[in-house]
Amino acid sequence: MRITLKVAEKEYKLRCNLAAEKALAIQGKVQSRLDAYAQSGSLDPLQLTIMTALSLAEEMVDLERDYEQILDFLTARENP
Numbered sequence: 001m002r003i004t005l006k007v008a009e010k011e012y013k014l015r016c017n018l019a020a021e022k023a024l025a026i027q028g029k030v031q032s033r034l035d036a037y038a039q040s041g042s043l044d045p046l047q048l049t050i051m052t053a054l055s056l057a058e059e060m061v062d063l064e065r066d067y068e069q070i071l072d073f074l075t076a077r078e079n080p
């Protein structure tokens with residue numbers, strides 16, 4: 001599967017080993033973040049991609065923490 005990301009008006013075509021539906025969902029998420037940071041107008045392409053990566057990593061860490069809290073809650077309910 002190939003995805004295309006646009007960074008600072010330049011397109012990057014990337015090949016990935018994911019199912020099409022998942023690859024397109026990831027492409028959409030990443031492009032959305034790239035576009036949001038690009039609107040600031042003050043970031044060069046490298047800064048833009050780093051900020052996007054940091055933002056997505058922060059979201060992943062938050063989701064992992066939330067998942068762990070849910071598991072802890074459910075485990076506590078099962079073992080009172």
